Amino acid sequence: MKTKILLVEDEESIRKFVKINLEREGYKIFEAGSGEEGVEIARAERPDVVVLDIMLPGIDGFEVCKILREEFPSLGIIMLTAKAEDYDKIMGLQYGTDDYLTKPFNPTELTLRIKSLERRLESDEEDESNLIIDEPFKLDSYSRKFYKDGIELELTPTEYQIIKIFMSNPGKALTRDELLTKVWGDDFLGDSKIVDVNIRRLRSKIEENPAKPKFIETVWGTGYRWK
Known part of the structure; x- marks a missing residue:
């Protein structure tokens, strides 16, 4: 189609x-x-x-x-x-x-x-692992849905890809360049600020206090880490 x-x-x-x-x-x-x-x-x-x-x-x-x-x-x-x-x-x-x-x-x-x-x-059409669970979160790649405490949160396609990368790499410090390549591709010519703006949007959806994030941690001088 x-x-x-x-x-x-x-x-x-x-x-x-x-x-x-x-x-x-x-x-x-x-x-x-x-x-x-x-x-x-x-x-x-x-x-x-x-x-x-x-x-x-x-x-x-x-x-x-x-x-x-x-x-x-x-x-x-x-x-x-x-x-x-x-x-x-x-x-x-x-x-x-x-x-x-x-x-x-x-x-x-x-x-x-x-x-x-x-x-x-x-990206999830051929994904064999349908569920990623990291309480209180659950990501279902079959239905492309994301939940916190059992409640579905609406994510954009880009936000969904970022959260999937984080949940697939818990504890790993991911640079902005890594996130740009994984989400936007090698041929992206835009500003890396696009990563930071999407992170802020994600935090506003998943964090109780986005100003003091518990889940998406800033790694100064590097990028971000899923705690």
Whole structure:
């Protein structure tokens, strides 16, 4: 089955150009020219990945990301920004996007980012060990669900991959570069801050006091460790 991708971009020339390139890669493409239209199409077509511009008429990309993340936790979201400023990147990550790309971009780079995200979405299909239990947590790779004290916590595809790596390597200090390679792939060209923002999001979901984490420990000068 073809991966379904929704392009939410108000500039028609960019949207058409991206669509042509992605269709050449075998993807099924849906288009939206506004945030409201993007939400409607996402609800109707249930895409696997959304490529989402920040600057949109009506509701902006941040709000669209927030809505889609709440309604479709396992959806892959790549945000496009016309600015190279850290603010837009960090805001997008905080709203729940999995990756970002700064305009102007090479369509080949977008394809690589999508393929990297696909690997995160599909990585458990051939996993023979369905359960990882580390009380009070349980990760079920068959259903791609994560629980704390028996209560399911909604994770993005990226958060899910990070927590799986942690739970599979208890006590090991993992560098940011290791996490970047394992989660985003060798071909990721973005900022390593994407790791830190995702860790902050994870802590807000699993820690009783994210400011004093008990489970995801910062290893100063190195990265992070699952305690």
